[in-house]
Amino acid sequence: MPAYVIVDIDVKDPAAYEEYRRLAPPTITAYGGRYLARAGRTEVLEGQWVPKRLVVLEFPSTERTREWLDSPEYGAIKHLRHKYATSNMVVIEGGSLAGTPDEVRVTARRSFGRDHRSRRHRPPCRPSAAISALLLDPGVGVPRSHRRPTNPQRISSRRRDARRHLPWHSA
DSSP states (O other): OOEEEEEEEEESOHHHHHHHHHHHHHHHHHTTOEEEEESOOOOOOSSSOOOSEEEEEEESOHHHHHHHHTSHHHHHHHHHHHHHEEEEEEEEEOOOSSOOHHHHHHHHHHHHSSOTTOSTTOOOOOHHHHHHHHHHOTTTTSOGGGSOOSOGGGSOHHHHHHTTTSTTOOO
16 A cells, blocks of 8 residues: 655755755655655645645555665665754555556456456446436437437428427427
8 A cells, every 4th residue: 555755844954955855866766655746836725734845755655665764775864854954754554445447447347247348248327327317418218209309400390290299399
């Protein structure tokens, strides 16, 4: 399960902190991590927290995050962050409800017996989608002979007279 590191950094000496910014990324990638956000514009939505500089990292697991934090590679430069900035760092174990596309595909195969794109074994429609289609298009579910035409001039007068009793027909 992926783990996300969120760091709020208040840089005291920007010129000296540049060395840490140059040396940190290789140590992160060595442990399977990657930057998701790095010092972008932040906006407070609720509360009193006003971050100075936010960094969000993603690692394959919480264990890999701990290994990176305690590694000799990062340990050699961690003191630079402590010397030139103050920071708060948290890790949160994450995961998605929907899963990755591959996980969804496997689940679909298990549920319907074949690949989810197969025409013969499609999943049933959700009721809300079917109801939405009926509400948006009154011709859905109505035999073709009783559907409202898109162009009234193109139908015969006999068919036009036969359909005057339909509720959506305008006189």
